Structure formats: C-alpha cells, structure tokens
Amino acid sequence: MDTGASGKREAAGMHAAGGGAVGNATVGLEISQWKYLSTEAREPQMHAILTVGADGTANGGGAGPVLAQVLAVDCSSSMAYPQEKLRAAHQAAVAALRMLPDGTPFAVVRGTQSAAMVYPQTETMARADARRRAEAEQAVHRLIAGGGTCIGSWLDLSRRLLTEQDAPIGHVLLLTDGKNQHDELMPLSDVLEACAGRFVCDAWGIGDGWDGRELLRITSRLHGEASSVREEAALAGEYEQLMHRLLAKSVPELVISVTPMAGAGVRYLKQVFPAEVELAPDDAGRDDGTQRFVTRAWGDETRRYQLCLSADPTGRPRGEDLQLAVVALEVPGGEGVRLSPPQPCVVHWTDDPALSRHTDVQVVHFEQHQRLGEAVAAATDAHRRGERDLAEHHLGRAVHLAHAIDAAQSLDRLEQLVEIVDAAAGRVRLRPGVAAVDFEHLITASSHSTYGPGSGSADGVDLLGPAAATVRCPACDGKAPAGARFCPLCGHRLQDRP
Template identity: 35%
Template sequence: MANFSKSNVPQFSVDVYQNEFLPEGGREVNAIVTVTSTGGGTSGSALTGASSGPAPLPGQAPAAAVVIMVDCSGSMDYPPTKMRNAREATAAAIGALRDGTAFSVVAGTHVAKDIYPGNGRLAIADPATRAQAREALRKLSAGGGTAIGTWLRLADRLLNTADEAGGGVPQIRHGILLTDGRNEHEAPEDLRASLDAAAGRFTCDARGVGTDWEVKEVTGIASALLGTADIVADPSGLSADFTQMMENAMGKEVADVALRLWTPVGVEIKYVKQVAPSVEQLTDRRTEVGPRAGDYPTGSWGDESRDYHVCVQVPQAGIGQEMLAARVSLVLPDPSGGAPQTLSQGLVRAVWTDDMTASTSINPQVAHYTGQAELAQVIQQGLDARKSGNLDGATAKLGRAVQLAAASGNAETAKLLAKVVDVVDEATGTVRLKAKVAEADEMTLETRSTKTVRVKK
C-alpha cells in the first residue's frame, strides 16, 4: 500500500479486502477496495462566513467554484412558503462559502438565468459579495416551466470561467441543484445530453423539495455528476440541508481523482462499483488509458473514506498457481497534460488451492457489500412493482429488503421500510404492504435506497 502526501492535499491510502483463494477451475475474484483520504488543509473548517484557507492570488484560479441552481418555476409558489424557504436556504449556503471561493446563483425555469453576479462570470466570496448575493435573492420569484438541462449547461459555462482565470488549474467545481417538479419543458434526451456534457467537468448535489418531483430524475442527475441526492419533504428543512451540503463542498480539497484498474492479459473486468457510502455503478464510466488500464471517476475528495467492489474474471489455472488479478491505483491528472500522479495503490490476487475451507470462505467485507447492493436493488424493484400494481412481487421484494437491512445492521433503511410495509418477521423477511403510505415516505425510501452502512468492525 503506497501513500501520497503534499502540503494542503489529503494523504490517500488504499486497502484491499478479499479472499484470494480459488478452487480448481475457479475464475471469479472479488475484492472490496477501501480508499481513505486524511489530513487535508481545510477539511471541516467551513464555518459561516469564515475565511479558512488562503484566498487565491491575482491570476490564480480559486480553490473551489460553486454554482447554486434554484428552481423558480411556477409551482414553487404552491405553497408560497416554498419559494421563501428556497431563498433562505440559498442565503444560508452562501453564508457557508469560504472566503475566496468563486460562486454564482442561477434561477432555473424553462430557461436558466444567472441572477448573481449576473455578468456571465463568477463572484469571489467575501463579506461584500455574500451580502450582494443575499440582496439579489430577494428578487427571486416563481413563474415559468422546468428545463433542468438548461440550468446545468449554464452552470457548466459559469464554472468554466473560474478555470480560465487560473489557466486551467484543477479545482473543486461543484453544483447544488434544487427542484420541486418534473422536468416537463425539455425532452429527456436533452437533459441526458446536458448531463453527458457536464460529467467529469463538475460534481453536483441534487435535492427534490416537496413531493411533486420525479425521484429517478433527481437521483439520475446526482449519479451522473457524482454527487448526492436527497428529498426535503418539508421546505422548512431546506436551510439546514443547504448549509450542510455547502460545508461538505467546502471540505473537498482535491478534484478529478480516478480509480485506475490495470489487469494482466486474459483478465476481464466484470464490474466496478462504489458500495459505500452509497451504491454507484461505475463499470460503464471507464476511460481507457493505455494497454489493459482504465480509469473510473470518483469525483472530489476531502477527509473521508469510500468502498469500491471490484469483480474480475481470471483465466483458469492449476492448483498451486497464483497471479496478480488486478492492480488498483488512485490517480490525479496533471493539469498540464503530463503523466498523472499516483496517490496510492493496492493489489488484487488470485491463488488456486485444493483446500476447500480456504477456497469456499467468503470475505466478510465482500459478503456485506454484496448484500448492501442487493438491498438497494430489491427496494427499487419492490417500489416499481407496487406502482405497477404487482402487489405480490412488491411484497416479496420489500420483504427481502427488510431481511437484508436487518441482517446488515442498516437501521436507517429498516426504519424507512417500516413506513411502507408492516414487518411480521424481519429475520425471514415476512411483511405485509401497508394499505396507505404517505407519498413523502415512499419517495424518501426510493431516494435513499442506495445509502449503505459499512461493515461492523
């Protein structure tokens, strides 16, 4: 395991958990890769209005750039408190910006409008610009439709101006997006094209307020842009949520980190997915970077730890043989186009044995996260079955979810499931669908279905 250290940049470590032993003829190798970053210069110091960390020098890109996209469509006026809560939440998020952070506020309807600073560029956070931005928020009013792709395209253009200021210096580029409705005023393929264009250029947290928005739309935005998704069913909770999101964004210190997988000849990658703190499929996001090597995006990092499940298929080999099945590296691109920096590395191995006990034991980390991934999947399948009227299918899938949540100690998900089903026996997954379920409860379960818990130490 190698480490990378530089002042003000977190140190990264990679730990690999696996059972490397395979029976004769065995070909599938599973490993959980835990990536931890610690000791960056500014993590957790985003206090309201605080100046933590150096402000950028003239001609230098700011360390972070953030665009807040606020839904201002007509439905934000029902009830009128919703728009007021959105204004207050945006003001709270602006208050949590670190001095020297570049920022902008976009009003989103069927078109996107840069309402602060309003000149097609970003403002630099200080007491004066924060006050000006709060003043500009007072003029926000509801009216018009919803075309989220236009909001994302404007955010991308604005964030790009921060890069230009610093000659393409890599930095944290982040969006926060709030919507209360469905994306009705553009075609789904237009939103998809906007997400494809923005992927890898900035990360984005997405929030749905109230219960009139589409869960798969909001979670799809966050997934494509490597951010978080959540529901704020009661608009009065927006300020606390926005403050927390901004503080998390301010805690990020290194952007564009990739998980690089190198495999020997004959080894095939079956899948790569993030499994903690949430399940995120990365297999299809691979970028080829040379012979038998590919990069999977992980976004921005502060002081945190995440787990990834890597599954590869190795060629058949005889008893007693062993091989390197994959080399996992964490890499940071060089802004000037040179070789990327390797932040840390770990190895996945395969050893063929005739010891049945060794080859049939499942690594506890692999077993746990296989269960957590199944938990996310059966919740989605169960809720989809319930919506389509397949009540037997819904009962079976949600029963399995209750069983998995209980077995893995995922208490939060268990609590959310109990609002949708009556639990008869959690150990066997015996449940009854509730006759009446509050829409907010069902949407909360669906939105948070991919959140996982880590292995109990």
C-alpha cells in the same frame, strides 16, 4: 509470492488521502477479497472491495479558492404550492451563500423550462465577499415560481459557468420539486455526457412531485449524492451540513488505476460507499491494459469501491497465489502527498468447492445493499401500478436486507412505509395512507450505503484493528469510519481535528 493476506493487511495511513494543493497529506489503500476461484466456473470473476482513506487534506491549502459553487433553484410553477416550498428554497440558498468563504466563485441559477441567471445577472460568476453575498441574498428572495421543468438546461448553464473558473473543485447544488417534464428541450442524457467529469452535483428533492430515480441518475453520473427532505423547514439545515462537507474538500481528483495481468481483464470499478457512483475509465488507456478511474472532490474521508475482474484459469498453475491485477493510486499535481504503495489483487485457482464457494465479507455486504436498492425500486413500481400486495412483498425483502447489513437509516425510512413485524424474516405490513412520494424518499435513502465490515476472513473476523473500526453517528445512528470528521450518511460533524 506470499500474498495470502492481501486485502487483510492494514494499509498505511488508512484514514488518509491526498491533495494537489495540500502538503503532509496521505492516501491509504487496502484491498479486501476472497482469493479462491473454481477452475470449473464458466465465466470466473474476482470481486474485491477497495478501501481508500484520506487524511490531512483539511490542514492547509494552496493559494486561491478551492471551490466554485453554483446554486440551481427550481422555480417551476409547482414550487408555489404550497408556498412553504419556495420559502424553504430561499432560506436554504441563503444559508449556503452565507457560508461561502471570501473569494469563492459562485452563481445562482433559476430553473424552469430553461435556465436563467439570478446572480450575477450576466452569464458569469461572482467572487464572494460581504457585499456580493448580500446582493445575492436579495436576488434569491425576489425569486418567484412560474414555468416548467427542464433539468438539462439548468446543468448545461452550470457547466458553462464552471468551465470559466480556475477553482479546482466545481460543484452544483440542485433543488427540484418536480419531474423533468420538458426533457425534449435539452435531453438530460446528452447534458450528463457533456457534464461528466466537469463538476460534482448533489441533488435534493422537496415536496411531493419529484422523481428519486431521476435524481440518482444525475448524481451517480456526476459523482454526487441524492437526498430529500420531508419537511420544508429542514432544508436550510441540510444545506448547511452539505456546505460544511464541501468546504472541507481540497483535492479535486484522485485516480485509481487497475493493471490486469495476462489472462485477466477489468470488468468494472464502481463506488459503493458512502453512495453509489458510476465510474468509467478515462480515455488515456495504456499499452499494458491499465484502466484509470478518476474520482472527484476529496476531503478527509473514506470511500469504498467494488472491483470486478475477469479471469481465465487456462494454463495457470493450481494451488498457489497468482497476481491477477495491481491497483495503484495517483493524485494529479499532488507533489508531497504520501501514497500507499500499489496493492496486488490475487487469485488462487482451486478444485475444492469448500474454498471456492465462499465470498469476501465486504463484497457480500455491498452486493446485499445493491439488492436492497433493487427491492425498493421493485416496490415503487408495484405501488405505482396499484399492486399493494406485491409492493408489500418487495418492501419485506428490503427490510430483511437492511436488517442484515445493519442499515439503520434505511430501516428508519422503511418503517415509515411499513409496520415491521419481523425484520430478520422480512415480515411487514404496508401502512395505510402510504403515498407515492414516500417511495421517492426511500429511493434516495437506499442509495446511501453503510460502511460495512472491516476486512477479514470469510467469517468476518476483523484483522485490521483500529483502521477498520466504526463509530455510531449520534444524529442518524448510522455507522461511520472511526476518525471521520463528518458522518458520510447525514453530514453531522463528528469531531474537530487540529
């Protein structure tokens, strides 16, 4: 079989994706990999990057609302100091409410050491119209701060509310200024297990007392993104950008299935762009070993995933391409959606170290981004222990990696903590007066990856043409896939489509 160009060919309709309620939509799939593996490797693993692109999902829709929205607002005591925090939370929630289309199920939840309904007052969701939006705004402006923080209770109430709705996409927008200090009242780990697969959650940090890794734990498990604001006044605008992206989504889920061949196994599949998201195979495994991974809430967008396969050269021929696995896409209920055909992941067993020592350029990019996040985490821990020199060392490593992968937004965040002397060499000086919250902002920023190189050979040559092109976002200077309607890093509207 001639699959040497596997992962280098142009996927039909790369800026494509599908939707169950949307006609004339397309889902495109492409695999990028370096196929050569050493027969001498102790535990051979094949890594590949899957690019899934969606197009046509925002051009129409089925009957009824697509989105059901819960706004969970932290009202713990710390939100009252300074008063600008609670005022910003009011303004952001109101901005989101005003954007909800008529008929959208919505609710506002007050979060302290427990969760309580703000609007409507009973444990149900209202349908948006002019009167209910105005009533909800008034209820939001009456919110006062007082109490502790148990994020698990906020998510649990959100789950119960969304379970009763028939809108295909459930979403929770969570805002907090503190740590999950009352976790024992409703352990977050248990709640996340109960909520996984039920809705998408985006979480925002405000103020100076929240925990970035805790937000990432929530959003990674619930297929969302973690963000933060340094200036309270910026929150309303950020909520508006997020709502623009949410309202463009019309596909509740898209399934990536991986079928390994004899002698191979699926180790993991994870989302690596635009943000890191955990993916676990569903329970509906098939006799042929196929594992199905459900991804949530799609609009017109492109995402990338890292696939890791185990492989065994025992008894396998050398010097030829062998199919290692087959990757396919499925849009449940998406009749009429055009799907890219299944794509092979191949292996070529070799004794030549000049071939086996190379790695695919996209795999390298996202593994470097993972190391960037690890360096930021290590710097945060060192700073908490008062080890400034060690924190500076890890931040230098983070700068070096961010420079290598052209992560402009991460470099901007890093430069707020360090003076960059030589980015390529990772030489930095920690700025005086750096506070603990500066590291929390950095943690959330490091979870947002850059698009990375187009598919090509190990030297980075782009063989895909326009499908793999990128454009610069004028708002954040990050890279976005050419043809994207919104920047995947900051949500800025890039273009309008007919």
